Amino acid sequence: MRTRTLLDAATLESLLAAAVAAPSIHNTQPWRFRLDPESQVLEVHSAPERILPLADPAHRALYLSVGAAVFNLRLAAVHLGMRPDVRLLPDPQAPGLLAAVRLTRRLTADDHLDDAGLHEAIARRHSSRMPFTGRPVPPPIVAEMTAAAHRAGARLHVPDIAGTRWLLRLTAAAEARNIADPERAAETRGWITAPGRDALYGIPLTALGPPDSAARMPMRDFTGAQAALRRPTLRFERHAQAALLWTSDDGREDWLRAGQALQYVLLTATARGVRTSLLHQAMEWPDLRGATAGSRRLRRPQMLIRFGYGPDGGHTPRASANPEREAGCVTEPRASHPGTGPTG
Ligand SMILES: Cc1cc2nc3c(=O)[nH]c(=O)nc-3n(C[C@H](O)[C@H](O)[C@H](O)COP(=O)(O)O)c2cc1C
Known part of the structure; x- marks a missing residue:
């Protein structure tokens, strides 16, 4: 029997838009998402084609980047009234499956991660590589x-x-x-x-x-x-x-x-x-x-x-995480590598 569908296309799109706004090393966005339509589990996989073999041979920075995306996903789920149950590395047989997020409608007090305007900050956060003013943060x-x-x-x-x-x-x-x-x-x-x-x-x-x-x-x-x-x-x-x-x-x-x-x-x-x-x-x-x-x-x-304190950082692009819901669909990048730049 099919589970009642919680995630319509618009909901899924806003969840994934929040997830991909996370910082990632060199903006590699080393993640992929897959929704299991039966269980309503959103899987977060690594994207091995976007690793950095020299800077990140153990993939630690990749895991950090994916962890940041998972955090955004959790905030977005709570913001939409859903409870995100996160399991990290849920399947020893699938090393590329880094997290499984089960979304249910049961919100508890513990889920209110976005009390301090954190969800709203997802879109405003950018790396700022300019000089700061020197005014100390209190x-x-x-x-x-x-x-x-x-x-x-x-x-x-x-x-x-x-x-x-x-x-x-x-x-x-x-x-x-x-x-x-x-x-x-x-x-x-x-x-x-x-x-x-x-x-x-x-x-x-x-x-x-x-x-x-x-x-x-x-x-x-x-x-x-x-x-x-x-x-x-x-x-x-x-x-x-x-x-x-x-x-x-x-x-x-x-x-x-x-x-x-x-x-x-x-x-x-x-x-x-x-x-x-x-x-x-x-x-x-x-x-x-x-x-x-x-x-x-x-x-x-x-x-x-x-x-x-200082100027905002410049914007960086994101590959949209295309929330198609066909069985087995993994969100696909629209380009395989950024080396489309002139310098690569
Ligand atoms: C694991 C990790 C390592 C990073 N290392 C650096 C770094 O050494 N220098 C830097 O300027 N930015 C670094 N960044 C920031 C990314 O370049 C940045 O998140 C990415 O370009 C997307 O831009 P945004 O943060 O403005 O969204 C790092 C980010 C992550 C997650």
């Missing part, structure tokens, strides 16, 4: 961001000025290695797209930021050796605010949890008018990633989040 907002990470099963370490400088130095060391490695630099540059191209994946040049003229802020240089694509330098905030997201274990499920926690933190910041951008470079080199944990050897660092 401690109560930082505390809310920290609590969000905690509630999602991760931790947020917000260091003092000296600790922040140390994390930025480690990030700068990683960035220097990335740039010095021509193959890594080419992999990154391959995800940059030129204005006017209808790319559905990757980062448009317009969403990139400038290098810091004082060389303090190690923003990722996505342009590789093509200096002509680089923006003129600008001076970044003198005292950056940054937070290290970490988990106590480092398996696939922990990465999915870290991704959800990351998105919870980013949306909490966005809802309070705080801009964010991500500095992931040190996480891509095991020795530097380990060093970001400092003396806390039990910490498994997952992401460095820069935050502050």
Whole structure:
């Protein structure tokens, strides 16, 4: 017997539109969705054709990205009055199935994730790679961001000025290695797209930021050796605010949890008018990633989040998740790779 249908096409479309608005490494959008029409379970699969073999050989960043999309999906379901029961890695025989979200109409008090305007923040959140003003984010907002990470099963370490400088130095060391490695630099540059191209994946040049003229802020240089694509330098905030997201274990499920926690933190910041951008470079080199944990050897660092006040980030495209409901349908990308850009 067929289960009563909860998800009409419009509902499914708004769920998936929220999911794909999540941040993903190099905007690879490494996810696919499949709705089982009988069980009303929405499956989230990885998209193995959009992995980054050099920057992300263990696929940790892919899991973080998918975790962020799952968090958006949960918020959108609650917003639509549905209860999302999420199972991470539900089938050991299907390693590419990263989450299964069963949607029911039974909402409980625990489901009210979007109390603080988080759902509304999904569409407003963009990575902002421009200099921030330097006005400090007040401690109560930082505390809310920290609590969000905690509630999602991760931790947020917000260091003092000296600790922040140390994390930025480690990030700068990683960035220097990335740039010095021509193959890594080419992999990154391959995800940059030129204005006017209808790319559905990757980062448009317009969403990139400038290098810091004082060389303090190690923003990722996505342009590789093509200096002509680089923006003129600008001076970044003198005292950056940054937070290290970490988990106590480092398996696939922990990465999915870290991704959800990351998105919870980013949306909490966005809802309070705080801009964010991500500095992931040190996480891509095991020795530097380990060093970001400092003396806390039990910490498994997952992401460095820069935050502050400043301009909004440029928009990045998304491949629409086409919510067709044929049996076995997986949402298909309309392009296989962003390498439609001029630089790839
Ligand atoms: C795991 C992960 C790693 C990322 N690393 C970086 C990074 O090192 N530098 C950066 O500028 N953005 C980084 N980003 C942000 C993505 O580039 C960004 O989310 C994507 O381009 C989509 O843009 P949006 O965040 O504005 O929606 C990362 C995002 C994720 C999820």
